[in-house]
Amino acid sequence: MKARLSASQLASLADQYQTPYWVYDASVIRAQIARLRAFDVIRFAQKACSNIHILKLMREEGVLVDSVSLGEVERALAAGFDPLAQTDHAPIVFTADVLDQAAIQRVTELNIPVNCGSPQMLEQLGKAKPGHPVWLRINPGFGHGHSRKTNTGGEQSKHGIWHSNLDQALAIIDQYGLQLQGLHMHIGSGVDYSHLQAVGDAMVAQVKSLGRDLKAISVGGGLSIPYRDGEAEVDTDHYFTVWQAARREIEAHLGHAISMEIEPGRFLVAESGLLVAELRAQKQAGNNFFALVDAGFNDLARPAMYGSYHRISVCTRDGQERTGALQPTVVAGPLCESGDVFTQEDGGVVTTQNLPVAEIGDLLVFHDAGAYGASMSSNYNSRPLLPEILVEQDQVKLIRRRQTIQELIALETGI
Numbered sequence: 001m002k003a004r005l006s007a008s009q010l011a012s013l014a015d016q017y018q019t020p021y022w023v024y025d026a027s028v029i030r031a032q033i034a035r036l037r038a039f040d041v042i043r044f045a046q047k048a049c050s051n052i053h054i055l056k057l058m059r060e061e062g063v064l065v066d067s068v069s070l071g072e073v074e075r076a077l078a079a080g081f082d083p084l085a086q087t088d089h090a091p092i093v094f095t096a097d098v099l100d101q102a103a104i105q106r107v108t109e110l111n112i113p114v115n116c117g118s119p120q121m122l123e124q125l126g127k128a129k130p131g132h133p134v135w136l137r138i139n140p141g142f143g144h145g146h147s148r149k150t151n152t153g154g155e156q157s158k159h160g161i162w163h164s165n166l167d168q169a170l171a172i173i174d175q176y177g178l179q180l181q182g183l184h185m186h187i188g189s190g191v192d193y194s195h196l197q198a199v200g201d202a203m204v205a206q207v208k209s210l211g212r213d214l215k216a217i218s219v220g221g222g223l224s225i226p227y228r229d230g231e232a233e234v235d236t237d238h239y240f241t242v243w244q245a246a247r248r249e250i251e252a253h254l255g256h257a258i259s260m261e262i263e264p265g266r267f268l269v270a271e272s273g274l275l276v277a278e279l280r281a282q283k284q285a286g287n288n289f290f291a292l293v294d295a296g297f298n299d300l301a302r303p304a305m306y307g308s309y310h311r312i313s314v315c316t317r318d319g320q321e322r323t324g325a326l327q328p329t330v331v332a333g334p335l336c337e338s339g340d341v342f343t344q345e346d347g348g349v350v351t352t353q354n355l356p357v358a359e360i361g362d363l364l365v366f367h368d369a370g371a372y373g374a375s376m377s378s379n380y381n382s383r384p385l386l387p388e389i390l391v392e393q394d395q396v397k398l399i400r401r402r403q404t405i406q407e408l409i410a411l412e413t414g415i
């Protein structure tokens with residue numbers, strides 16, 4: 001479901017908070033959650049959008065979280081997730097690629113299960129706290145992503161324990177009496193659904209060859225959304241049906257019920273979020289017509305990083321959607337690099353989107369930017385992080401204020 005924020009709302013937010021800004025439509029997040037209710041646990045991969053207020057919304061909806069860093073654990077705690085509460089499912093699971101001392105100390109004191117992707121993680125955890133709850137993240141030997149950079153399975157992926165190398169991991173689990181709770185597979189982000197059956201089969205085969213009892217499986221995340229007009233929605237019923245069959249086979253093998261978790265990031269938040277920027281300059285360069293806005297790849301990194309497509313629309317400052325004659329437009333930002341272009345393919349080839357003829361001061365709206373948008377922003381070119389706004393029906397809430405330049409400088413002065 002797409003965000004339903006009108007041109008006049010976006011224009012008045014620009015007046016109130018200046019540009020650029022991020023805005024999220026809460027109703028989209030709630031609707032996307034509802035589409036996955038068949039799973040026992042929806043565990044939000046908070047890396048996609050880790051604002052505490054978004055996490056609170058997730059908590060209100062009964063969604064749990066996956067954290068990948070100490071910072072994300074602290075965000076989940078600030079949003080009210082309580083890992084020490086007596087609950088059927090751990091409110092927070094920690095899925096990191098490496099464990100540092102500070103993270104080990106925090107997860108062990110809070111009894112947060114750790115999804116381990118190497119024997120060393122198990123060893124370090126076991127030494128710190130024998131008996132700690134763990135999951136095993138398995139690399140099934142294949143993967144897929146919308147870009148090579150988001151494929152998390154197969155021989156080129158650093159993630160997870162290779163599917164046929166589990167002996168050492170199991171020996172360490174036994175040595176330290178770690179409590180093995182579940183198996184986890186996440187083959188990539190923006191997956192190709194033709195792999196779905198294969199991952200389900202791999203999970204069943206893995207449980208059968210493991211020879212251990214388990215109480216849960218996690219099918220990972222990876223579900224995409226239609227970024228381009230005409231792209232299909234993921235068929236969540238089919239997704240569930242395939243995994244439910246795998247789960248039943250695992251339950252028959254183990255002789256008892258298990259719970260099944262899904263761990264989406266993008267699917268829950270991408271369509272809720274927009275990046276709104278102001279048109280600051282227009283120019284012709286040979287055959288290319290450029291529109292330059294006040295947001296850059298330090299704000300929305302996905303086009304520069306993966307060649308990702310974000311549909312762009314245009315609003316006037318008096319709150320009308322611009323229509324009329326279209327022109328092929330290269331949309332670019334203010335940064336000091338030629339790669340600061342929002343319309344580009346993987347590898348940096350500049351492309352265009354057909355945009356209505358616009359005027360300086362118009363708002364350019366980047367759609368489907370709620371996942372891996374604000375959470376991947378940086379301070380490159382000493383640009384402060386943008387404000388985030390959450391809209392819930394008629395209520396508008398500033399959920400992060402704009403960072404100031406003084407705050408950036410303060411990190412380096414008076415030390």
Ligand code: LLP
Pocket residue numbers: 045048066095150152186188189190220221222223263264265266267302306371372
């Ligand atoms: N679980 C694990 C262990 C993950 O590593 C990820 C994403 C997810 C779940 C959630 O994946 P999702 O449902 O969002 O596809 N920055 C990239 C995506 C990187 C994904 C990293 N891991 C992008 O902008 O497309």
